[in-house]
Amino acid sequence: xxxxxxxxxYDIAQQLDISTATVSRALQNNPVINKNTRRKIQEAxxxxxxxxxxxxxxxxxxxxxxxGIIVHELNSNFITSVLAGIEKVTADAGYDLLIAHSSESFxxxxxxxxxxxxxxxxxxxxxxxxxxxxxxxxxxxxxxxxPVIFFDRVEEKADNTKVIIDNFKAGYQATKHLIEQGCKRIxxxxxxxxxxxxxxxxxGYKEALRERQIKFDENxxxxxxxxxxxxxxxxxxxxxxxxxxxxxxITNDFSAAVxxxxxxxxxxxxxxxxxxxxxxxxxxxxxxxxxxxxxxxxGMDIGEMAARNLIAHLKGDTDIRQTxxxxxxxxLIIRQSSLKKGKK
Amino acid sequence: xxxxxxxxxYDIAQQLDISTATVSRALQNNPVINKNTRRKIQEAxxxxxxxxxxxxxxxxxxxxxxxGIIVHELNSNFITSVLAGIEKVTADAGYDLLIAHSSESFxxxxxxxxxxxxxxxxxxxxxxxxxxxxxxxxxxxxxxxxPVIFFDRVEEKADNTKVIIDNFKAGYQATKHLIEQGCKRIxxxxxxxxxxxxxxxxxGYKEALRERQIKFDENxxxxxxxxxxxxxxxxxxxxxxxxxxxxxxITNDFSAAVxxxxxxxxxxxxxxxxxxxxxxxxxxxxxxxxxxxxxxxxGMDIGEMAARNLIAHLKGDTDIRQTxxxxxxxxLIIRQSSLKKGKK
DNA sequence: AGAAAAAATGCAACTGATTGCATAAAAATA
DNA sequence: TATTTTTATGCAATCAGTTGCATTTTTTCT
Numbered sequence: 001x002x003x004x005x006x007x008x009x010y011d012i013a014q015q016l017d018i019s020t021a022t023v024s025r026a027l028q029n030n031p032v033i034n035k036n037t038r039r040k041i042q043e044a045x046x047x048x049x050x051x052x053x054x055x056x057x058x059x060x061x062x063x064x065x066x067x068g069i070i071v072h073e074l075n076s077n078f079i080t081s082v083l084a085g086i087e088k089v090t091a092d093a094g095y096d097l098l099i100a101h102s103s104e105s106f107x108x109x110x111x112x113x114x115x116x117x118x119x120x121x122x123x124x125x126x127x128x129x130x131x132x133x134x135x136x137x138x139x140x141x142x143x144x145x146x147p148v149i150f151f152d153r154v155e156e157k158a159d160n161t162k163v164i165i166d167n168f169k170a171g172y173q174a175t176k177h178l179i180e181q182g183c184k185r186i187x188x189x190x191x192x193x194x195x196x197x198x199x200x201x202x203x204g205y206k207e208a209l210r211e212r213q214i215k216f217d218e219n220x221x222x223x224x225x226x227x228x229x230x231x232x233x234x235x236x237x238x239x240x241x242x243x244x245x246x247x248x249x250i251t252n253d254f255s256a257a258v259x260x261x262x263x264x265x266x267x268x269x270x271x272x273x274x275x276x277x278x279x280x281x282x283x284x285x286x287x288x289x290x291x292x293x294x295x296x297x298x299g300m301d302i303g304e305m306a307a308r309n310l311i312a313h314l315k316g317d318t319d320i321r322q323t324x325x326x327x328x329x330x331x332l333i334i335r336q337s338s339l340k341k342g343k344k
Numbered sequence: 345x346x347x348x349x350x351x352x353x354y355d356i357a358q359q360l361d362i363s364t365a366t367v368s369r370a371l372q373n374n375p376v377i378n379k380n381t382r383r384k385i386q387e388a389x390x391x392x393x394x395x396x397x398x399x400x401x402x403x404x405x406x407x408x409x410x411x412g413i414i415v416h417e418l419n420s421n422f423i424t425s426v427l428a429g430i431e432k433v434t435a436d437a438g439y440d441l442l443i444a445h446s447s448e449s450f451x452x453x454x455x456x457x458x459x460x461x462x463x464x465x466x467x468x469x470x471x472x473x474x475x476x477x478x479x480x481x482x483x484x485x486x487x488x489x490x491p492v493i494f495f496d497r498v499e500e501k502a503d504n505t506k507v508i509i510d511n512f513k514a515g516y517q518a519t520k521h522l523i524e525q526g527c528k529r530i531x532x533x534x535x536x537x538x539x540x541x542x543x544x545x546x547x548g549y550k551e552a553l554r555e556r557q558i559k560f561d562e563n564x565x566x567x568x569x570x571x572x573x574x575x576x577x578x579x580x581x582x583x584x585x586x587x588x589x590x591x592x593x594i595t596n597d598f599s600a601a602v603x604x605x606x607x608x609x610x611x612x613x614x615x616x617x618x619x620x621x622x623x624x625x626x627x628x629x630x631x632x633x634x635x636x637x638x639x640x641x642x643g644m645d646i647g648e649m650a651a652r653n654l655i656a657h658l659k660g661d662t663d664i665r666q667t668x669x670x671x672x673x674x675x676l677i678i679r680q681s682s683l684k685k686g687k688k
Numbered sequence: 689a690g691a692a693a694a695a696a697t698g699c700a701a702c703t704g705a706t707t708g709c710a711t712a713a714a715a716a717t718a
Numbered sequence: 719t720a721t722t723t724t725t726a727t728g729c730a731a732t733c734a735g736t737t738g739c740a741t742t743t744t745t746t747c748t
Contacts, residue, residue: 056704400734
């Protein structure tokens with residue numbers, strides 16, 4: 001069965017015996033066209049089953065009305081809420097989204113950036129992959145002055161607009177909380193320190209220790225990849241440490257859950273023997289036992305802020321070149337896994 | 345700072361003093377153009393920083409080389425593996441993906457379908473939202489003969505290509521396993537029976553009961569929405585049933601986990617008092633305690649199959665109108681949560 | 689060398705919508 | 719009624735590639 005031919009503005013123009021210019025303007029609801037004519041044209045369009053050809057339009061307008069999004073993964077509560085936040089804002093402003101995920105691979109991230117560049121997105125919102133170093137692969141965007149906004153995983157030194165939480169403070173709060181529970185030997189499991197979020201969390205951890213005159217012990221810092229395997233490995237390493245640590249701050253809920261479970265299997269009681277704090281406030285926190293103390297990471301807010309900021313740039317309200325760091329509020333959520341001193 | 349003008353094939357043509365036709369063909373690596381000329385053109389393109397204008401290309405070719413994807417949610421292991429599977433296949437074939445998620449809302453799904461239609465995706469891969477009824481909102485695609493392939497959540501009666509697992513068998517296996525563990529009063533928690541997957545799982549459940557001469561009890565069927573809240577509610581309902589059930593088959597891992605946790609809080613031992621089986625084999629299964637028996641849902645395979653099939657349609661190898669149901673293999677994965685009779 | 693076949697390149701129409709500028713029509717003013 | 723002003727519409731170029739067909743160039747064969 002042959003596909004019917006597409007209806008174009010030429011068809012509408014012909015049917016109503018007017019010019020395509022008028023049709024085009026009417027369909028955009030341009031007030032320069034007479035109200036009645038506009039209505040007539042819009043009706044005809046509906047009847048004929050007209051759908052505008054985005055390519056022709058984009059081609060001519062040299063704009064896509066599309067925002068590209070690059071994330072490191074899709075399957076986390078945090079990322080999905082960020083996306084929801086972005087969607088909320090962009091939908092209102094009439095922008096479409098093009099979502100690409102890098103699966104934590106720098107190579108794939110580079111490919112995605114290039115792809116979105118070729119697709120000519122009007123702007124970009126990105127969170128970097130695990131092993132991304134530098135921002136050279138975004139150069140094409142910078143060169144063309146296409147606004148890029150980073151969130152969560154950003155390049156700290158770089159001169160860009162970014163939306164983040166205060167990871168230093170989060171690390172500090174988590175650690176301080178553990179110290180207040182009487183913990184002295186606190187393991188921190190985190191990821192590559194060249195990624196801002198992890199470096200900052202560690203800095204906060206150190207500061208909390210310093211403040212309470214607890215000596216920082218290099219051996220208690222485990223640099224991992226925050227995967228499932230990593231949770232298990234961390235648990236085993238903790239078990240071999242002597243003397244045994246009395247707390248662990250694991251900067252990812254999923255890893256923390258796996259770690260906790262492994263420890264439990266080995267007969268460690270949580271929080272009595274080892275108190276645990278995670279990071280992100282994923283759904284899993286409330287399902288495992290004991291429930292996981294964690295840092296709430298306000299994805300929705302972050303997404304909204306990033307999107308709002310980007311749109312402001314696109315409208316020319318602000319200059320993208322002016323560096324801008326937006327800090328979202330995060331907070332410690334205390335649950336059973338860290339409460340050594342009885343119930344809250 | 346002004347944005348530099350884009351480089352077009354006209355610029356390349358001018359520089360090399362040849363026609364744009366040749367340039368266009370050379371950039372597509374069309375063998376009809378002399379090898380040396382091709383190389384020369386491609387080099388020039390690279391040097392000038394040419395990037396092809398997808399819109400002009402799409403406009404002329406009347407194809408987008410883009411496949412639309414509609415899913416009900418993003419944050420589940422299952423969906424992310426499906427996406428990975430789709431990506432693997434489509435990337436090779438040179439297609440781009442446009443991913444939209446409906447957040448389980450029919451309204452949003454409808455909007456997404458329309459949007460992808462306007463974006464003129466060459467084909468569609470979709471899993472329906474929770475409350476979707478019928479496929480009328482896909483009519484525009486059907487009318488234009490644009491191939492649509494459904495997976496997981498499909499409309500069973502409809503005449504379309506779909507990739508699913510044998511939900512009947514899965515339900516049957518899960519139930520049979522529980523019966524073999526000595527369970528007699530098995531609760532099944534599932535969702536709206538107008539959604540194929542859930543109806544089939546229930547049918548399998550019934551069949552297993554019938555086979556073992558256990559009377560089907562309407563009251564043991566809980567129709568819910570498989571959310572977090574639902575898990576808790578189910579647990580409370582189970583606790584109030586008299587006599588108390590000795591097993592629960594909860595057709596979603598996350599809900600199962602919440603349910604299990606709630607039961608445990610109320611002093612129920614799992615699996616001794618109540619055995620539990622989930623569905624999907626999400627990461628959570630291995631984190632909760634006891635680990636959750638479940639049905640493995642091979643997302644990656646399903647994604648690959650769907651994509652492969654769609655691409656075959658697009659290439660004209662097969663006729664989209666010929667209905668085609670592809671069944672992926674699923675299997676019961678036995679863990680602690682259901683083992684009443686000692687270790688495996 | 690000349691004719692035929694094969695290979696390489698070019699011409700120009702085409703895709704569908706947008707928009708600056710010109711013109712026509714209608715309304716307001718003198 | 720003639721003239722100016724305002725409002726509405728149309729002309730035609732433009733966006734950047736793609737492709738059927740014609741033409742030119744090169745190679746092969748007799």
